Amino acid sequence: MRAVITVIGKDTVGILAKVTGICAKYNVNVTDVSQTIMQELFAMNMLADIDGLTAPYGAFADEMGALGDELGLKVHVMHEDIFNSMHRI
Amino acid sequence: MLNTHDILETIKMISEENLDIRTVTMGISLLDCAGDDVSSVCGKIHAKISRSAEHLVSASAEIEKRYGIPIINKRISVTPISLLTAGLTKKDPILLAETLDRAAADTGVNFIGGYSALVHKGYAAGDKELIDSIPEALARTKRVCSSVNIGSTRAGINLDAAYHAAKVIKQAAILTKDDSFFGAAKIVVFCNAVEDNPFMAGAFHGIGEPDTVINVGVSGPGAVRAAVAKHPDATINELAEVIKKTAFKVTRMGQLVGGEVSRSLGVQFGIVDLSLAPTPAVGDSVARILETMGLSVCGCYGTTAALALLNDAVKKGGVMAAQNVGGLSGAFIPVSEDEGMIAAVRQGCLTLEKLEAMTAVCSVGLDMVAVPGDTSDEVIAAMLADEAAIGMINNKTTAVRVIPAIGMKAGDEINFGGLFGSAPIMNINTFSPEKFIQRGGRIPAPLQSLRN
Numbered sequence: 001m002r003a004v005i006t007v008i009g010k011d012t013v014g015i016l017a018k019v020t021g022i023c024a025k026y027n028v029n030v031t032d033v034s035q036t037i038m039q040e041l042f043a044m045n046m047l048a049d050i051d052g053l054t055a056p057y058g059a060f061a062d063e064m065g066a067l068g069d070e071l072g073l074k075v076h077v078m079h080e081d082i083f084n085s086m087h088r089i
Numbered sequence: 090m091l092n093t094h095d096i097l098e099t100i101k102m103i104s105e106e107n108l109d110i111r112t113v114t115m116g117i118s119l120l121d122c123a124g125d126d127v128s129s130v131c132g133k134i135h136a137k138i139s140r141s142a143e144h145l146v147s148a149s150a151e152i153e154k155r156y157g158i159p160i161i162n163k164r165i166s167v168t169p170i171s172l173l174t175a176g177l178t179k180k181d182p183i184l185l186a187e188t189l190d191r192a193a194a195d196t197g198v199n200f201i202g203g204y205s206a207l208v209h210k211g212y213a214a215g216d217k218e219l220i221d222s223i224p225e226a227l228a229r230t231k232r233v234c235s236s237v238n239i240g241s242t243r244a245g246i247n248l249d250a251a252y253h254a255a256k257v258i259k260q261a262a263i264l265t266k267d268d269s270f271f272g273a274a275k276i277v278v279f280c281n282a283v284e285d286n287p288f289m290a291g292a293f294h295g296i297g298e299p300d301t302v303i304n305v306g307v308s309g310p311g312a313v314r315a316a317v318a319k320h321p322d323a324t325i326n327e328l329a330e331v332i333k334k335t336a337f338k339v340t341r342m343g344q345l346v347g348g349e350v351s352r353s354l355g356v357q358f359g360i361v362d363l364s365l366a367p368t369p370a371v372g373d374s375v376a377r378i379l380e381t382m383g384l385s386v387c388g389c390y391g392t393t394a395a396l397a398l399l400n401d402a403v404k405k406g407g408v409m410a411a412q413n414v415g416g417l418s419g420a421f422i423p424v425s426e427d428e429g430m431i432a433a434v435r436q437g438c439l440t441l442e443k444l445e446a447m448t449a450v451c452s453v454g455l456d457m458v459a460v461p462g463d464t465s466d467e468v469i470a471a472m473l474a475d476e477a478a479i480g481m482i483n484n485k486t487t488a489v490r491v492i493p494a495i496g497m498k499a500g501d502e503i504n505f506g507g508l509f510g511s512a513p514i515m516n517i518n519t520f521s522p523e524k525f526i527q528r529g530g531r532i533p534a535p536l537q538s539l540r541n
Binding site: 074 | 092
């Protein structure tokens, strides 16, 4: 199973390190990263393998959300199937 | 890797445009709970609902988390309770209503639908008692929703049932006077009611349905409005394409979530209802879509045409996105639950007559419409009959959810709170249809060939 981690907001030092730090803590393997500036916002997408999660998915998603709140960014963790089903026939 | 634009579009639709799954509704057959002793029937009903829907709320919450998409309502629909009332020695269905309410509370759902009777061709055993009991049942319970089917294209319209239902609506409003007449908001009077509707207050689990089933209703007026707003200079047929594409995406999400909830519960996945269901939140309004299409205010001339296009495009986009489509499928126009509709009524642009015309081309009918408290039973019955006639002739589902605001007059406002919003009390034509309604009987089924 793979999740898409999305970080949207103002670019600041250390975002990537903090997000991947949480991934490592939960044994989540980041398989791809892309980032872009869209409408003056920093947007980073990470594709992560969550098969080896050491805690419930909800706990991982909540911690990412809390990190977003702390940094003033929006951090979403969503299963990749939602994007596949919405945007691919 | 997924396309960044697609990812951001999805996130924007959810976080800024109020895209959500409006309801995951579990249909549960109660036919195997029938019996003649009311306490034994109640016991069986409670046990079956508790067993079937035990994990509905928790499974939905888990899937909500996994996909990051809000599931607003978790609900249950059951076999029309008149069918269970039929076999009771003492035909008092109030205890069944209280059992449904308790089962709904125990499973954590916010509404349970199916306190219903289907009387389009006439009354069978238990139907009269059930309909008579609706006002009290709704006043004594919190979560129970009720519906009455008074007509169909195949059977015509049962005018006696329309009159009966009108009296019941009025009485429900009287009994819940201190609760914003909310009893009346929990009754839907249908023509051509469907068996797999996931939306309240009209959901019931039809007798042609499997034992248990998951039906899903999607939403997304905000996402459609945002998509339309990006094309200010598009022609109408280009707009139709934009709406279709958005509806496709919205519906795919419903298909995904419904499938996952079904798999997780081990219950058959029934249908996705291709719906545009508004809420009172700013930006989640069907009226505002019509206005973004170019109408100055919803309700002006052009509204029916714009709504017809919107409704059709939603279906065309959605039908390819879902494996099985059903329910009411189309744009809903509940006045109190749509911020733009409320504003249009307040401005005096959206009238009851225009709303009635709109119901001929969209999903369902006169929904969450508040009328003055002194509106006679006959006028309400005639409103039900008119709406049923639109459904009967056009081979579509129509419904009325009308709230007689006892002690209030046109221009006043009822505030329901939450998803139910607030309803400006509408001006109503008070010329009497009394003689017509009091004739009773049944309007014969219409000719279905030689169509003009």
